[in-house]
Every structure is written in structure tokens, then in C-alpha cells.
Amino acid sequence: MNNKKTLFIDCSEAAYCCDKKQYNEASLPEKLKMLLHLVFCKRCRKYSSHNNRLTELMEKSNIKTCTEDEKKVWKEGIKKELTDK
Amino acid sequence: MSINKIDPNKWVDKYSDYLFNFTIVRVNDREVAHDLISETFLAGLKSMKNFKGEATERTWLISILKRKIIDHYRKTNSRKGKAEIKIQYNDDSNEGDWLEENAPDRFDKTAEDVMENEELGIAILECMEHLTEKQAKIFKMKTIDGFETEAICNEFDITPSNLWVIIHRARTTLAQCLEKNWF
Structure with missing residues (x-):
């Protein structure tokens, strides 16, 4: 096993793993490699804690999005009003 | 001071989620929220010429929406008035007609939490811009x-x-x- 290649990752890969982790899409090896990277990288530790906090805030905020159908109705309403003018 | 421009063709893509979250926490009904936003867009189109560009488009739409929400409350309240049932609220000598009236609020979610989450949602949507x-x-x-x-x-x-x-x-x-x- 090529330890250097598989165990040690750079900041961009650590960020990639950290982002995937926010959506529960990081694999176990990815999570472990990221944790190892965080041990010696202060910048990524900060990114990781901010990223976790953002996930927490997104869940807490309970934001809802409009459906495409709802948007379509509004768009049509605006279009109609503009052409009728 | 920069003058903000108005472009109704982009309103839905740019502001609908923001307006929707602002409305849903106030009226708590998806359909009503949808109608109020429709009315807001139409009122916005009608008074476009009054937009001076001093505020952002979003702030201006929110000010229209706020009025629509208040009108909605007024309408529902006046309807409620017609079918009002007098409830005997509790005083020292009786316990009131409806025991639910005396039910405690959920202790794990306070009004402050709800307000904070609402503020947070709006802050996130503003940052998304x-x-x-x-x-x-x-x-x-x-x-x-x-x-x-x-x-x-x-x-x-x-x-x-x-x-x-x-x-x-x-x-x-x-x-x-x-x-x-x-x-």
C-alpha cells in the first residue's frame, strides 16, 4: 500500500472530503484521511469547524424553497401583466 | 448613492425563496403565502414607476409584501369577528371554559427560539445573494x-x-x- 499517496491528502482534497461529509457522502477512508489532515493543518481545521457550523445553521433555520410549479405561476402572472400593459 | 434598477423578469428567480420564507413564518399556510406573493408581484408591477431606486429591489418588494400580510390579517380577523364565540377566560373564581387555554407552552421551544430561527433563515437567504x-x-x-x-x-x-x-x-x-x- 502506498501510504504517502493514500494517507496524506492536500488542503483541497481535505476540503472536498469535508464538504462531502456535510451531506453524509464521505466514505470512511475519506473521513479518516481528512481527520489526519486536520491534525496538522490549522487552516483546514478552521474551515472544517465553519463548515460544520454552517450545516448546523442550515438545519436550524428551517428554510423552505418554492417549487418550480409555484415559480412558474408567478412568472406567468408577471409576464401576463407586463404584456397587458 | 448608487441607484438600484428594477427588472420584474428576474423577480421570481431572485427573490421568491426570500419572500416565501418571510411570508410562511407569518401566515403559516403555503397556499396563502403563495397568493400573497402573487399579489405582491402584481402590486409591484403596478407601482413600478414609483420605485425611486433608493432601496434595493428586495427591500422594496418586502415593504409591499408586509402590507399584503397586514391586509391578510385584517381580513381574517374581520371574518373571525363575525363568528366569534365568547370564551370565559379564567379569573380567580373559575378555571375558564377551555382547559387548553391553560396548557403550558412547549418548554423545549421558546418564542425566542422561533424568532431566532426566523432571523437566521432570513440572514442565510440574504447571504445567498x-x-x-x-x-x-x-x-x-x-x-x-x-x-x-x-x-x-x-x-x-x-x-x-x-x-x-x-x-x-x-x-x-x-x-x-x-x-x-x-x-
Whole structure:
């Protein structure tokens, strides 16, 4: 096993793993490699804690999005009003 | 002072989620919220010539929406008045007609929590305006609507690594924007 290649990752890969982790899409090896990277990288530790906090805030905020159908109705309403003018 | 321009063709894509979240926490009914936003857009179109460009488009639309929400409350209240049932509230000598009236509020969720979450939602949506249209769309689909990576990639015709780069940029921008007040 090529330890250097598989165990040690750079900041961009650590960020990639950290982002995937926010959506529960990081694999176990990815999570472990990221944790190892965080041990010696202060910048990524900060990114990781901010990223976790953002996930927490997104869940807490309970934001809802409009459906495409709802948007379509509004768009049509605006279009109609503009052409009728 | 920069003059803000108005472009109704972009209202829905740019502001509908913001207006919707602002409304839903106040009226708590999806259909009513939808109608109020329709009315807001139409009222906005009618009074477009009065827009001086001193406020942003969004602030201006919110001010119209607030009036629509107040009108909605007035209407429902006046309807309620007609069928009002007098409830015997409790005083020292009796316990009131409806025991539910005396039920305690849920202790795990206070009014402050609800208000804070509402403020937070609005703050996040405001920060999303710093994202490009594509970043915002993809971030919302992935984070709020919980779409699978593959589904988003197919819809936007991008690779998973493109998607993660977009998500990374969006998350970095949002974290920076929210850092001052929420981290």
C-alpha cells in the first residue's frame, strides 16, 4: 500500500472530503484521511469547524424553497401583466 | 448613492425563496403565502414607476409584501369577528371554559427560539445573494431540498467534481457572510 499517496491528502482534497461529509457522502477512508489532515493543518481545521457550523445553521433555520410549479405561476402572472400593459 | 434598477423578469428567480420564507413564518399556510406573493408581484408591477431606486429591489418588494400580510390579517380577523364565540377566560373564581387555554407552552421551544430561527433563515437567504445564480440554485437543491448528487449533475449537465467545487465555493461564501453574527 502506498501510504504517502493514500494517507496524506492536500488542503483541497481535505476540503472536498469535508464538504462531502456535510451531506453524509464521505466514505470512511475519506473521513479518516481528512481527520489526519486536520491534525496538522490549522487552516483546514478552521474551515472544517465553519463548515460544520454552517450545516448546523442550515438545519436550524428551517428554510423552505418554492417549487418550480409555484415559480412558474408567478412568472406567468408577471409576464401576463407586463404584456397587458 | 448608487441607484438600484428594477427588472420584474428576474423577480421570481431572485427573490421568491426570500419572500416565501418571510411570508410562511407569518401566515403559516403555503397556499396563502403563495397568493400573497402573487399579489405582491402584481402590486409591484403596478407601482413600478414609483420605485425611486433608493432601496434595493428586495427591500422594496418586502415593504409591499408586509402590507399584503397586514391586509391578510385584517381580513381574517374581520371574518373571525363575525363568528366569534365568547370564551370565559379564567379569573380567580373559575378555571375558564377551555382547559387548553391553560396548557403550558412547549418548554423545549421558546418564542425566542422561533424568532431566532426566523432571523437566521432570513440572514442565510440574504447571504445567498452573494452567490452566483447557478451556485445558489445548486446549493439550495443539495442542501435544502436534499437532492442526490447524481440528480443535480444530470439536471445541470455537470460532473460530480464540478458540483463539489460549486458547493465548496457556495459554502465558503456563506460561511464568510454569516461569520460575523452567527458563528
